[in-house]
Amino acid sequence: MTIKERGYTHWDGELQDGRFPWWPITRIGIKLTFKRRFFKFFFAFTLIPALVWLVGIYVSERLEDFKFMMEGETDFLNVNPLYFKTYFTNEFLLFMVVMILVFCGAGLIADDLRHNALQLYFARPLKKRDYLTGKAAVIFFFLFIVTLVPGIVFILFKLIFAGNLQFFFSYPWLILSVIAYSVLITTFFAFYTLLLSSIGKNRRYVAILIFGVYIFSDIFSAIFYEIFRSRYFYLLSIKSNLQQIGAVLFDQKTPWNIPWYYSLLVIVAICVFAAYVLKRKVRGVEIIK
Amino acid sequence: MTAVIQTQNLSKWYGNVLGLSDVTLEIEPGITGILGPNGAGKSTFLKLITGQIKSNIGSVSIMGQPVWNNFPQFSKIGFCPEQDSFYEEMTGWQFLTSLLRLFHLPVAEIEKKADKALDIVELTDDKHRAIRAYSRGMRQRLKVAQSIAHDPQIIILDEPLNGLDPLGRRKIIRLIKEYKGEGRTIIVSSHVLPEIEAMTNQIILIHQGKIFAQGDIHYIRDLIESHPHIISIKCSDPRQLAQKFIRHDFVLKVNFDLKKGTLLVETNNRDKFFGLLPALFVENKIEVEEITSPDDNLQAVFDYLIGK
Numbered sequence: 001m002t003i004k005e006r007g008y009t010h011w012d013g014e015l016q017d018g019r020f021p022w023w024p025i026t027r028i029g030i031k032l033t034f035k036r037r038f039f040k041f042f043f044a045f046t047l048i049p050a051l052v053w054l055v056g057i058y059v060s061e062r063l064e065d066f067k068f069m070m071e072g073e074t075d076f077l078n079v080n081p082l083y084f085k086t087y088f089t090n091e092f093l094l095f096m097v098v099m100i101l102v103f104c105g106a107g108l109i110a111d112d113l114r115h116n117a118l119q120l121y122f123a124r125p126l127k128k129r130d131y132l133t134g135k136a137a138v139i140f141f142f143l144f145i146v147t148l149v150p151g152i153v154f155i156l157f158k159l160i161f162a163g164n165l166q167f168f169f170s171y172p173w174l175i176l177s178v179i180a181y182s183v184l185i186t187t188f189f190a191f192y193t194l195l196l197s198s199i200g201k202n203r204r205y206v207a208i209l210i211f212g213v214y215i216f217s218d219i220f221s222a223i224f225y226e227i228f229r230s231r232y233f234y235l236l237s238i239k240s241n242l243q244q245i246g247a248v249l250f251d252q253k254t255p256w257n258i259p260w261y262y263s264l265l266v267i268v269a270i271c272v273f274a275a276y277v278l279k280r281k282v283r284g285v286e287i288i289k
Numbered sequence: 290m291t292a293v294i295q296t297q298n299l300s301k302w303y304g305n306v307l308g309l310s311d312v313t314l315e316i317e318p319g320i321t322g323i324l325g326p327n328g329a330g331k332s333t334f335l336k337l338i339t340g341q342i343k344s345n346i347g348s349v350s351i352m353g354q355p356v357w358n359n360f361p362q363f364s365k366i367g368f369c370p371e372q373d374s375f376y377e378e379m380t381g382w383q384f385l386t387s388l389l390r391l392f393h394l395p396v397a398e399i400e401k402k403a404d405k406a407l408d409i410v411e412l413t414d415d416k417h418r419a420i421r422a423y424s425r426g427m428r429q430r431l432k433v434a435q436s437i438a439h440d441p442q443i444i445i446l447d448e449p450l451n452g453l454d455p456l457g458r459r460k461i462i463r464l465i466k467e468y469k470g471e472g473r474t475i476i477v478s479s480h481v482l483p484e485i486e487a488m489t490n491q492i493i494l495i496h497q498g499k500i501f502a503q504g505d506i507h508y509i510r511d512l513i514e515s516h517p518h519i520i521s522i523k524c525s526d527p528r529q530l531a532q533k534f535i536r537h538d539f540v541l542k543v544n545f546d547l548k549k550g551t552l553l554v555e556t557n558n559r560d561k562f563f564g565l566l567p568a569l570f571v572e573n574k575i576e577v578e579e580i581t582s583p584d585d586n587l588q589a590v591f592d593y594l595i596g597k
Contacts, residue, residue: 024390035378116374120435122341123368124391125360283342 021126025134030141033104042103043142046096050150053087057154061161079158079167081174084151085250088181089243097143097189098214104142105193106210107203108135109282114201118282128282135197136190143186151178174250181249185242188267192238195274198281214238231256241266292317293443293474294338298347301333301498308333310498312347316476320469322485322506323478325495331478332371334495335447338476339368351443364392367441369432371448371478377421381412381431384420385438392439406438409464426457433461443474450484462487517541520554520562523579524570527552533569537561551579 033039060077087093112118121131155175158167196209221237224230234240234256244263247254254260292315301308309330325331336342338349340356340363349356356362375384385403394402407416410430415423423431429449436444446465450458465488468475479485485492486506494501502508524530531543531552539562542555556562570577 021391021393024387027390028387032376032378111376115376116370116372117376119336119341119368119370120374120388121391123339123363123366123370124388125363125393126391127360 022130022134022137025121025126025131026137026141029104029108029135029138032107033138033142036103039103043100043145046100046146047150049087049090049093049096050146050153053083053150053154054157056083057158058161061158079154081171081177081250082252084154084174084178085246085252087154088147088151088178088185088250089246091239093146094239094242097146097185098211100142100146101139101189101193101210102207105139105189106197106207108138109194109197109278110200110203110206113198114203122283128279132194132278132282135194139190139193140186143189144182147185148179148182151175151182154178177249177251181246184245184249184267188242188271191271191274195270195277198278231258232262234258235262235266293352294476295350295353296338296347297349299334299337299344299349300346301337301342301344307498309337309344312500314493314500314503316474316493317491318472318474319491320465320475320477320489322489322492323476323495324480324482324485324492325478325501326480329480329495330498331480331495332447333498335368335445335476335478339363339366339445341368364439365442367436367439367444369436369444369446369449371451373428374432375420375428378419380417380419381407381423381427381434382416384431385435388435389438394439402438402440406434409437410434411460425452426454426460429453429457429461433464437468441473443476444468445476447478448480449477450479450481458484458487517555517557518559518562518582520556520559521546521549521551521579521581522554522577523549523551525576525578526573529573530569530575533573537565 056077057079060079063077112121118131122128152175155168155178159165192213193210196213197203197206200206200209218237218239221233221235221240224233224236234244235258240256241263244254244256244258244260245267248260294316296312296314299312300310307330312334323331323334333342337344338351338356340349340359343357351362351365354362356366379387382403385406386399389399389402404413407413410433412427412430412434415427420428420431429452433446433449436446444465449461449465453461465475465477469489477485477488490506491504492506493503522530527545527550531545531554534540534543534554539558540554540556544553544555545551546553554562566580569575
């Protein structure tokens with residue numbers, strides 16, 4: 001021991017394995033989000049589409065019992081990849097996802113910047129990578145609850161209600177599509193949210209940006225499309241790009257007649273740009289100008 | 290005694306702005322004061338030795354091991370930043386336990402350590418109050434608590450007495466001295482000389498990113514003593530007081546500020562001057578309104594030393 005005259009005793013217990021050094025960051029992020037006013041109510045509201053789709057699956061297996069309600073219009077109750085694609089790419093769900101980001105994501109980095117908390121984190125055994133993983137995991141937690149979890153529950157309940165594995169053997173790749181699309185949409189929105197959260201110290205300003213960029217990307221793409229009549233302007237819309245990729249992953253026709261990989265490129269480019277900005281913005285010391 | 294912290298040719302730039310230049314020094318156990326005016330490079334130095342930023346040139350080692358990117362080393366260091374770094378909506382207890390979780394300690398140990406740290410800084414009774422309801426002194430003490438909670442061997446405190454009332458200052462100073470008694474290494478930065486003086490006599494003077502002097506505080510004190518000081522006195526009869534002052538050889542100059550109605554006295558021995566002052570007031574029945582020392586700040590001392 002290099003210190004002489006040492007009169008204090010260190011804690012001599014065993015350190016727990018730090019395999020997930022980002023977990024404390026995620027834990028506090030989730031806790032603080034649930035503390036936000038109206039969030040619990042709002043979050044429950046975002047699960048309504050999942051409930052409706054689940055009821056749809058149940059009804060599809062009991063069409064005879066519900067004939068009086070259907071009046072012959074039962075096509076939409078065909079539980080197939082289109083049914084899943086409709087759930088995952090419907091505008092309402094995407095809108096609710098963005099609203100969840102407003103609640104849970106706006107302050108993720110912005111609050112740390114406002115509270116000068118980065119220097120406290122980085123004076124501890126926490127790497128920048130762990131910090132960002134911890135923050136992204138907060139978004140993964142909330143978005144998986146409205147994407148991945150319902151997707152898997154739909155498949156499980158379809159099998160349970162049907163009482164056989166025919167659905168699984170008809171579409172064995174569907175569970176992979178559900179996982180792939182959920183991971184893609186969540187990863188993209190994690191980068192998108194952390195990027196915007198890192199460029200401001202005010203969570204309200206960031207919340208407006210998260211909402212505004214998503215909405216205005218859609219509005220501007222529609223305006224440009226109307227002016228120039230080129231479908232390629234749909235690449236400006238976050239929603240359209242996600243819908244394009246979603247359609248491909250669920251083996252459906254793409255909504256816009258443009259190559260789907262252009263949309264994937266746009267999404268990947270945004271993620272790369274976000275990673276670059278985060279690398280520069282997230283550091284333990286303020287830059288003197 | 291073996292040095293706990295060693296820096297070798299440490300330099301840091303922020304773009305074109307020089308943060309720290311060619312700093313080579315060794316810090317031993319005990320309290321070391323880092324003294325320098327605002328913008329001198331104190332915080333940059335502290336952030337370099339805590340491994341938060343990387344130096345452009347040079348190296349820092351703690352107990353013989355490099356600190357940059359050496360995360361196990363971070364457990365040995367407790368850092369108390371200058372600015373407030375709180376989530377206002379959290380309670381003091383939540384703030385402390387959430388930071389302790391980053392050390393991957395068992396939950397029971399986290400709670401024990403948080404309780405102990407809050408007890409040391411005398412915040413146990415307020416631990417379940419939201420931080421937004423804390424006073425300035427309580428916030429400062431909570432900041433100190435987060436830096437000592439994980440039982441570090443090296444404690445680095447950036448301006449820990451900023452904005453504290455005399456009672457709060459006394460509490461923090463007492464705490465720092467207690468930690469010194471346990472054989473730990475404590476580094477305290479400040480731009481106020483008497484604050485550092487109250488804690489230690491080992492100081493490092495830093496100015497414009499360079500180490501200006503390092504060693505015993507008495508050396509710098511002697512330099513300051515020979516530095517002519519101006520003292521401003523607002524009283525009922527400044528002319529009579531001036532008459533009494535000019536008899537003493539440690540008074541170099543007297544002057545009057547007619548607008549403010551004050552007497553300005555220049556002295557090269559502050560201790561003798563202030564020793565004489567009360568007696569002169571009492572003997573001559575002079576009523577005093579205000580005594581200030583316009584140039585009694587660290588910047589003035591540095592300007593004087595650099596000029597010298």
